[in-house]
Amino acid sequence: MSEQTTALQTSEQNKSIRAAEPIITFKNVSKTYTLYRSDRERFQALFFKPRHAKTNKALNDVSFEIMKGESVGIVGDNGAGKSTLLKMITGVAFPDTGDIVVNGKVAALLELTAGFSMEMTGRENIYLKGYILGLEDKYIKQIEERVIEFAELGDYIDQPVRTYSSGMKMRLGFAINVNIEPEVLVIDEALSVGDASFKKKCKEKIREIISTGTTVLYVSHNADSVKEVCERAIYLRKGAVIFDGTTDETLKVYQDYKESIKNKKKKAK
Numbered sequence: 719m720s721e722q723t724t725a726l727q728t729s730e731q732n733k734s735i736r737a738a739e740p741i742i743t744f745k746n747v748s749k750t751y752t753l754y755r756s757d758r759e760r761f762q763a764l765f766f767k768p769r770h771a772k773t774n775k776a777l778n779d780v781s782f783e784i785m786k787g788e789s790v791g792i793v794g795d796n797g798a799g800k801s802t803l804l805k806m807i808t809g810v811a812f813p814d815t816g817d818i819v820v821n822g823k824v825a826a827l828l829e830l831t832a833g834f835s836m837e838m839t840g841r842e843n844i845y846l847k848g849y850i851l852g853l854e855d856k857y858i859k860q861i862e863e864r865v866i867e868f869a870e871l872g873d874y875i876d877q878p879v880r881t882y883s884s885g886m887k888m889r890l891g892f893a894i895n896v897n898i899e900p901e902v903l904v905i906d907e908a909l910s911v912g913d914a915s916f917k918k919k920c921k922e923k924i925r926e927i928i929s930t931g932t933t934v935l936y937v938s939h940n941a942d943s944v945k946e947v948c949e950r951a952i953y954l955r956k957g958a959v960i961f962d963g964t965t966d967e968t969l970k971v972y973q974d975y976k977e978s979i980k981n982k983k984k985k986a987k
Contacts, residue, residue, distance in 0.1 A: 740819075741902060741933050742784040742807060747816030749777040749802055749957075776802040777813070778957040786822075786901075789934040791944040791951035791965055793972050798954040800937045804828060804904050807935065822901030822933070825851070830891030836880040840871055840890050843879055847894050861897050868923070869893035870916065889916065896923050903927055905947075906937045941969050 753772040754760040762768070777799045784790050792800045805811035806818055808826040833850045834843050844865050848858035866875050869890045871882075879887060896903070905924065924947070928934055936947045944951060944965055951968035953961040961971040 739786050739821075740783040741786045741821050742935075743817070743819040744780050744782050744803075744806075745817045747777055747780045747806070747813045747818060748775065749799075749806070749811065749813050750775045775957050777806075780816070780954075780957070780959055782952060782959060782962055784933060784935070786933055787931040788950060789928055789936065789948045791948035791968070792935060792937045792954065793939075793941075793944060793951055793968065794954035794960075795976075797956075799957040800954055801828075801906065802957075803954070804906055804935065804937060807902070807904055820902065823851075823898070824902045824904060825895040825898055825900035826904040826906075827892060827895055828904065828906045830895070831884075831887040832891075834879050834887065834891070837878055839878055840869070840875040840882070841866070843890065844894055847891075848898070851898060853898065861899075864897045865890075865893045868897060868919075892920060896920075896927060900927075900932060902933045902935070904935045941973070944969065 751774045752763065752768065753774055754763065754768070759768065763771075774797075780799075780803070792803060794800055802811060804826070805828075806813060807820055808824055808828065809820075833847050835846055838846060841862070844862055845855075845858050848861075869875070869892075871886060871890060874882065874886065879890075882890070903924070924934070928947070934947065936944065938944050938947075948965050950963070951965045952959060953968050953972045955975070960975075961968050
């Protein structure tokens with residue numbers, strides 16, 4: 719048996735193993751938020767149960783599995799529950815009922831500047847962000863120069879982050895998250911960082927990460943962008959899973975629904 723044949727067989731075996739192991743599992747997950755009319759009402763709710771409070775069911779009995787190496791788009795209108803779902807995967811929010819299992823290191827391109835200290839330098843914030851993500855000193859030191867090179871901040875890397883523009887902060891946040899070799903990469907339309915050449919660089923880096931077998935969850939309102947990144951997509955509406963299938967199938971169901979709503983509005987006029 720040739721080395722090439724053996725390598726091909728090993729590659730196929732690895733793909734099979736990867737496809738058989740869920741890296742993310744949602745089982746009957748629900749989440750309800752209480753809507754407060756003011757900060758005062760929110761503060762009072764810490765001590766007294768609010769009367770006649772309005773609620774919003776962000777997720778309603780959501781179940782799905784995502785396998786290792788899959789690229790999955792999450793689509794739906796504003797308020798569909800997409801951000802809540804991503805926050806639960808990253809451990810920022812927690813379900814009221816149901817179970818969530820995430821097996822792997824997660825990097826999130828959501829709030830790119832979350833966790834930064836404005837008084838610390840960009841270089842120091844690489845370490846701070848690394849500690850927040852549970853990384854060890856030795857590993858952070860290994861990726862430090864890669865992060866600095868990717869962020870393209872020049873001498874500003876050793877200046878306090880409070881002196882950065884919002885775009886510079888986002889570039890540093892993006893550079894950290896894409897260079898920690900995550901097992902799960904969560905992206906919420908975070909590619910609007912910097913100029914056209916930097917955006918192109920970001921997209922190329924994401925494609926590179928996907929090619930290594932990293933699991934990707936991608937939220938976008940741009941259908942072409944979802945098609946470009948994802949093989950599979952999940953359509954959420956009012957906190958519930960409406961459709962889960964190939965990207966083309968899911969986007970068709972989503973777009974057909976939006977078209978039907980437009981037609982109803984036209985008839986109503």
